[in-house]
Amino acid sequence: MRPSEPLRLVWEDVDFERKILTKRKTKSSKTLKLRINEKALEVLFAQRNLLDKSPKSMRHSPYVFPKANGEMLQWSSYKRHFNAIREAAGIPKDYRPNYCLRDTIASMMLSDGATLDEVGYQLGHEPGSPMTRRYAQFIPDAQKRIAERSESVLNGLLINVK
Numbered sequence: 531m532r533p534s535e536p537l538r539l540v541w542e543d544v545d546f547e548r549k550i551l552t553k554r555k556t557k558s559s560k561t562l563k564l565r566i567n568e569k570a571l572e573v574l575f576a577q578r579n580l581l582d583k584s585p586k587s588m589r590h591s592p593y594v595f596p597k598a599n600g601e602m603l604q605w606s607s608y609k610r611h612f613n614a615i616r617e618a619a620g621i622p623k624d625y626r627p628n629y630c631l632r633d634t635i636a637s638m639m640l641s642d643g644a645t646l647d648e649v650g651y652q653l654g655h656e657p658g659s660p661m662t663r664r665y666a667q668f669i670p671d672a673q674k675r676i677a678e679r680s681e682s683v684l685n686g687l688l689i690n691v692k
Contacts, residue, residue, distance in 0.1 A: 531553070531632070532556075532632070532654070533605060533608065533609075533626075534605055535553055535556070536594065536595055537593075537595060537602060537603050537604070537605060537608060538554065538555065538593075538602065539551075539553075539593065539594040539595065540592045540593055540594065541578075541592060541593075541594060542592065544566075544574055544594065546571065546574070546575075549565055549566045549571065550563050550564065550565060550566065551563070551564050551565075551566045551570075552564075553654065556654040560654070562651070562654055564652060574594065577594060577595065581596075585598070587599050587600035588600055632653060636649050636652075636653060639652075
């Protein structure tokens with residue numbers, strides 16, 4: 531998710547039974563329904579259990595990751611906490627946790643055979659977006675397949691030219 535998306539996430543948008551997460555107000559102003567994998571479900575269950583042991587304001591908050599008073603956690607607060615952790619750990623200042631994680635997962639999914647459309651949908655990108663060009667390099671043998679397909683089409687055309 532982009533950094534603001536988990537901050538806006540509310541419990542009513544997490545369907546544990548059907549394993550569906552609804553992302554609202556994405557960058558493209560769309561609402562997406564995404565299947566939740568088992569690891570993400572574990573994180574959400576752990577968060578729910580943590581909140582159930584928290585003060586009443588957090589226990590009853592509609593937000594999955596609320597502030598101590600139960601209201602929506604703001605980006606500035608999140609960023610301030612991350613910057614403190616980043617500095618203590620000696621992580622470079624240009625490291626952007628959510629974006630680096632999104633980029634890594636997208637690249638690995640493509641290298642593992644996922645299509646650009648599948649990864650684009652998961653990340654909330656429009657078809658044909660600049661994401662396509664950015665991530666195409668991670669598709670194994672993509673250039674080779676493109677060349678082979680174009681050769682096949684060309685050969686098909688040349689058969690009729692004799």
